[in-house]
Every structure is written in structure tokens, then in C-alpha cells.
């Protein structure tokens with residue numbers, strides 16, 4: 458997950474106003490000093506962080522609820538939650554679906570699920586994180602919206618011919634170490650769509666990552682600072698990521714890894730799952746997937 462451009466690491470271009478990590482006097486020790494504004498005051502946080510060689514994440518890193526809780530302010534700032542309204546408009550324009558049932562796979566805090574429910578869609582939001590689903594639930598409750606929230610692993614969802622539209626947004630795909638599991642998710646989505654239904658998959662494509670890759674970046678918010686480290690592995694097939702969160706007294710490190718796909722690779726996986734027409738775009742606005750692409754957005758349509 459790169460912060461700015463979305464996930465796979467939400468923030469590849471987020472080298473912000475913080476000092477770059479500096480080598481301290483104690484070998485691998487690194488002093489990170491950040492300045493961040495908090496309620497009108499400027500706070501200075503200085504923490505000593507040990508920067509070791511990056512190690513790989515566990516295969517089931519996504520099951521660590523602490524990661525989603527701790528990273529929430531960085532991953533889902535207000536502006537990103539607000540952006541979902543516009544993103545949903547773009548998705549509807551791209552797929553030309555105006556009503557029906559929608560499956561939001563790995564819905565997180567329900568940004569898109571809620572926006573779709575507001576527009577009259579019957580929405581099912583699936584996520585493995587109880588913490589994020591609670592966020593989603595309270596958002597829907599505040600707006601008096603009825604959404605079906607399912608606390609489940611995305612691999613377990615299979616509801617034959619139920620949905621007009623399925624979504625996997627903000628790099629919520631490619632998390633399983635065994636890529637056959639990722640393919641299985643696509644197979645289930647295809648099965649869960651009605652004939653003529655569409656699937657929108659939004660991620661940071663490999664071509665974009667190759668263009669903007671930087672091994673270290675950071676994101677600063679009023680809540681704190683996060684340093685991101687990234688490593689491409691397996692011949693540009695996977696990415697190891699490390700987030701060092703400096704929020705409280707003690708820095709916390711989280712590691713996660715995922716597959717990175719080229720447009721061609723993910724198109725092929727969708728076709729294998731049974732999607733007939735598969736188109737790639739460079740954003741939810743539908744720009745071409747070329748040198749200017751901001752995201753890899755793939756739209757697959759199930760045969761009618």
C-alpha cells in the first residue's frame with residue numbers, strides 16, 4: 458500500500474516536508490524528526506527508530522487487526538472518504554449501471570458502499586476487518602442507510618448470479634501469497650455476478666509502479682508520521698512493504714506484501730475467471746492506460 462496514489466502502498470509520491478531519515482551515530486539507529494501542526498500548535502516529535510534490513514511480511518499479514526487500526530488515519534483521511542462520492546459517480550459512468558445489487562469486496566470503512574446505498578443500490582459490503590466494518594456500519598447508520606455488512610474473508614464469498622456490479626477498489630486485491638487464491642477470488646466474483654454484470658478492479662498497476670517507484674517515502678498528518686519502505690521481489694511480481702508509524706511514544710512497524718500486476722496479467726486473470734469483455738483504463742475517469750495512467754482500473758463484463 459502506497460499512500461498517495463491509493464494503496465499498493467498508498468504513497469509513492471508522498472515525500473513530504475519531513476526530514477529524510479538520517480544515519481545516526483549508533484550504526485543502524487536513525488533519528489527521524491518531524492514537525493506537525495496540531496490544533497494550531499506546532500509539535501515536534503523526535504523518535505529514535507532502528508532501521509533494519511527489510512524483512513518480509515507473514516503470509517496472513519492482512520489478518521492483523523492492529524495494522525488496520527493503527528494505519529486508519531493515514532489510509533482513510535477525511536478527504537479520501539469524501540472522494541468516494543465522486544469515485545462512485547465515475548464507476549457508474551464507466552460501467553453504465555444505474556441500479557441493482559452491488560458487491561463491494563474488501564469494502565473497508567464503507568466509503569463506496571455507503572455512497573452507492575445513498576444512490577439506491579442494494580449493497581453488500583464484505584471485509585475481514587471487524588474494526589473497519591464497524592466504521593462502515595456507523596457511517597451507514599448515521600445516514601439511515603440499509604447495507605448488508607458481511608464480516609468474512611473475500612475468498613469465502615460466493616453468491617451465484619446475485620449482483621449487477623462488483624467492486625474491488627483502492628488496491629484491495631492480490632493479498633494472498635498463493636496467487637491461485639487471488640484467481641479464486643476473481644472466479645467467485647464472476648460467479649456472483651448476474652449475466653451482463655460488471656466488475657471494477659482498481660489498483661496501482663505494475664507499469665505505474667515501475668514509473669514512480671521509490672524505496673522510501675513518507676506521509677505526514679496531524680495524527681503523526683508514517684515512513685514507508687518498499688521492495689520489489691520475485692522478478693517484479695510482488696512487493697514487500699514496511700510502514701513505520703510514529704504516532705505515540707513507541708514507533709510501530711507493520712509489514713505487508715502483495716502481488717503486483719501488469720494490465721496484461723490482470724486482464725488475463727479476469728478472462729480466465731470467465732469475463733468476456735475486459736477493458737483497462739488509467740483512472741476511474743476512464744483515461745487510457747498509457748504513460749499518463751494514475752491507476753490501473755480494469756472493467757470486466759460477464760457474458761450476457
Ligand SMILES: C[S@@+](CC[C@H](N)C(=O)[O-])C[C@H]1O[C@@H](n2cnc3c(N)ncnc32)[C@H](O)[C@@H]1O
Nearest residue numbers: 464519563564565584585586610611626627629
Ligand atoms: C486498502 S483497504 C481498501 C478498502 C476499501 N476498498 C476502500 O476503497 O476504502 C483494503 C481492505 O481490504 C480488506 N481485506 C484485507 N484482506 C482481506 C481478506 N482476506 N478478505 C476480505 N477483506 C480483506 C482490509 O480489511 C481493508 O479494508
